[in-house]
Amino acid sequence: MLFTDPSRGHQHGYFDGWGADGCYHYCGQGQYGDQEMIRGNLAILNHMEDQRSLHLFRSTARGVVEHLGQFTLDSERPWYTTDAPDTDGEIRSVIMFRLRPVDSTTSEVELPFTPVTSTVVEDVEVEQNNVERMVVNPSSAPRLADRREAQLVTAYRRYLRSQGHEVRRKRIIPAGELKPLFTDLYDATDNILIEAKGTVTREAIRMAIGQLFDYRRYIAPRPDIALLLPSRPRQDLINLCHSDEVAAYAIWPKGDVYATSRD
Template identity: 35%
Template structure:
């Protein structure tokens, strides 16, 4: 007799039950079930805490809705976007559903870990993952992939307050490489393999994972802008990277767009040249610079896809923020005036 598991958000089950029903493994955090057209992801935030990082969990909503962060596969060394991690990145392309579980204590009277089914997810189509710095099982710092999941359209995730990303235990700054990969646009799948609880109230913010097409273009433009400028700096012999800034008592991390180590300049990029975007960038840079080493000598700059208005330029000048924008040939405003020989 075939074992079945009804994937209803909030279901308490085990890996063994999922494996018996869908034909996947039971030992890894990412378990593809090729024949069933699914990828099962098992999140256990306590496992990361043992090694000194707390990335897994329900993140703060952004302007596009809810997010769940999940640390990828690979115990030691830099994690790669291939193998089991690749099965997450390619799940839309391969038309596989992505299902998220969170560890939920031990089976009463037994040793197996229970799993609470959160719901069907999709990897964020614009920024599928962030690169963070964290120790491996061997204690050596390395780069890990922190995937960004959004609820599949039509679902109500069964997460709770306890599923939020834990607050950092200390303030720290780690050097990272900027993520310059700009993923191709994808069409998010509608949920099909999971059922919503009939008793739950559905709200747009909690059930729609789709990012408006216009906003997708803006975010892609921002990613492409950073990628092009990083290449421009590299061609000039400049060393670039970024930072991961964790703040004691706060969840998540601050992740500036780009740092030019050669000239000690921190850049914040925006995909639209508007006053609102520039004002946001000014605030972000003011927050970031407080935590950067040698902050008194640090210069900050806004990176834009086109030239802003004269008044916006005046605003940047009054708050001592440099301006670089993409021009027909290269980048106007670079090298920064004080960097020129």
């Protein structure tokens, strides 16, 4: 028996729901760290050879569940992995099972859970309020950094446009993935991909570099990369950005204009 409660599961990183592919996408067992194919997850995977039937129940009220029917794992792609927060807010890898209803009359589409078959890269307006959060702890620090990043992006976007630059964002859905990636800024005039961070710590700069490397491999022609920061980072971090392996530069506000580490 499998149980799902979308109203409460989100706080533990469980995002279950029907997909446009006709399957119910069911998050595996494990509230902390990367989920593994052990215990309950392994029991779901091996339910056919163990001659066990899968019955899915959804919570409708406290102590009350609705039987959604009997399911079996999809024969072509029984499961996949994706990213989701754990109970403490740290991003981890989770197992998503694709449960196909045994009763073919069962149909309901609540969430578009179907992975794309080929990579999608498209321009979106900067004003769209989509962010890719990299939460590392549940304290107020990530929320404060989010606000600083949003302010930095808004101000720098305004500055670039005042200089006649065409500024957009990129929305990227890698093949086989569910969730889109959103870049912070893309200067189409100079072909520069920009990632903003609300702090100049080593951790933030490392993260920004990793995100830029991830985004850039999907964009053609290959863009230059830059980090938008609230102030000048210390010299060793600038050296990291300028290293041959990274080949990036930093941007930060300086009065009414912006300074860069390549000046």
